[in-house]
Amino acid sequence: MRSTTSLILACAFSVAGVAAPMAAAHGGTVPTEWQGTWVPVKAACDSPVRVAITADQLTLVNGKDTQSIGGIEMAGPGYWGPDYQGIEAVLITEFDGQQPVTAVFNAGEKKGIAQVSFAPVQPGAAGNALLTAYNKRITELNLAKRFPLHEVSLKKCGAAP
Numbered sequence: 001m002r003s004t005t006s007l008i009l010a011c012a013f014s015v016a017g018v019a020a021p022m023a024a025a026h027g028g029t030v031p032t033e034w035q036g037t038w039v040p041v042k043a044a045c046d047s048p049v050r051v052a053i054t055a056d057q058l059t060l061v062n063g064k065d066t067q068s069i070g071g072i073e074m075a076g077p078g079y080w081g082p083d084y085q086g087i088e089a090v091l092i093t094e095f096d097g098q099q100p101v102t103a104v105f106n107a108g109e110k111k112g113i114a115q116v117s118f119a120p121v122q123p124g125a126a127g128n129a130l131l132t133a134y135n136k137r138i139t140e141l142n143l144a145k146r147f148p149l150h151e152v153s154l155k156k157c158g159a160a161p
Contacts, residue, residue: 028072029055030091034105038114038154045157049148051103051116058093058101060116060147067141069093069101087111098137107153114154118143 030053039047052059059068073095077084091103100119107115121135144150 028074028095030072030074031089034089034091034103034114037157039157040149041113041153041155050157051114051149051154053091053103058091058103058116060101060143060149062147062149065146067143067146071095071097098134100138100141100143110153112155114156115151116149116154118147118150120144 032055035053035055037045038051038053039045040049043049048061048063050061052061056072057068057070058072059066071094073092075090075092079090080086080088086109087106088109089105091105092099093101093103098119101116102119103114103116105114107113119134119138121138122131124131
């Protein structure tokens with residue numbers, strides 16, 4: 001019995017050790033270098049379509065339509081795996097929830113370029129409470145239809161959104 005308990009604890013600590021690098025690297029605070037207003041690369045900085053990022057929030061903007069999302073976590077180095085040596089940084093929204101938006105800075109290993117990705121609705125929700133809740137939140141947000149920013153290359157325009 002003692003060996004079974006030890007094995008269970010060892011497995012739990014092993015899993016925690018693997019998951020820890022993926023958790024917040026900055027305790028829910030976006031580093032200053034990523035804060036500001038981001039617009040499509042080919043747009044002017046006064047573009048009505050943009051992403052504004054503060055220390056604890058990401059806001060999508062399309063003219064008068066805005067959507068602010070918090071629960072920010074910055075992914076740690078384990079996000080890409082143990083051999084990753086690149087310059088990308090990842091911001092995850094609603095980390096403890098449905099994670100509707102993920103932003104990648106230095107996207108494609110290109111310094112100064114960011115991209116946001118919107119979580120898609122997933123098929124097969126029947127009978128699965130977690131998937132049903134996820135799909136409900138993603139459908140309600142309807143980000144891909146409201147904000148033409150999904151996987152668009154973005155440039156930073158200013159220090160303050």
